[in-house]
Amino acid sequence: MDMKNLSDASCPIARGLTCVGDAWSMLILRDASLGLTRFDEFRKSLGIAPTILTRRLATLTEEGLLERRRYSERPPRDEYVLTAAGRDFLPVLILLGAWGRQYRGEGRLARYIDAETGAEIEPVAVDAVTGAKIGTRPIRVATPE
């Protein structure tokens, strides 16, 4: 889709989608959040064509969600590590996963576990102001100007 006019829209959701608005990018961020950093790790994990992976990694790097870092001079090898912006995308993915579990959870599913307690994570989005679960209270949009 045409991301140009979307990115200067006043909607923060649309803004977010211009950087990470496709499935491959989100899956790359998922894998990166689980610790993958290298081209071939992503390729094998995702079964993605190398052409596409190159492009997606480049975009995510340009957008500031990944950082390309040389981890070997000889032979020259780069890896992709999450930036702060990339790390902060994880909650979106986890919440998307929670939705997927609830509505597309047939069969065996991977579960996300708190590494310290060992308990399965139960993700919820709340409004930090009211403490209410998002979606339980009506929302209004305030457009600028």
Next chain:
Amino acid sequence: MDMKNLSDASCPIARGLTCVGDAWSMLILRDASLGLTRFDEFRKSLGIAPTILTRRLATLTEEGLLERRRYSERPPRDEYVLTAAGRDFLPVLILLGAWGRQYRGEGRLARYIDAETGAEIEPVAVDAVTGAKIGTRPIRVATPE
């Protein structure tokens, strides 16, 4: 992308992405969450080509996030309303918006307001078990089998 092998992956994020893994679908869900229901409302709001809109609405309906409902017999007119699954997708969008505000928030942005208190919503994803913000504690994945 090829959504077939993705949807029977064991990852709930990948499962979620097979239904709503593109920007248009998410924007349609955003608008639907704000109350839009009709073809032309979506078309005008999004500036989307009618061919694409038809397809996206059909997919979202098939996937069970929207429901097509006849609101006029003469002339025959249908509208699209959110199902429970569609409504429950809102937290994902709001959180994506929060990310967009933080990292792509240049210029004037729309804000999301609690309709009752009038205060701006501050969305956070937390683990309901530990109460901790998602991303502040290490996560492990438990794969089935």
Next chain:
DNA sequence: CATGTCCATATCATTTTGATAGTGACTTCA
């Protein structure tokens, strides 16, 4: 020096997209 690893790029068929125009079933206005 042959093979393997890693990070890609080249090529090209297939698929998806998006812009534009048109259609059908009406309603409303003059």
Next chain:
DNA sequence: TGAAGTCACTATCAAAATGATATGGACATG
């Protein structure tokens, strides 16, 4: 009564994106 407007699409078709496969280049290993 007839012209124009509304709404929810479909048809057509050029342009762009995707994805499969092959290849390259720089090295390390056996």
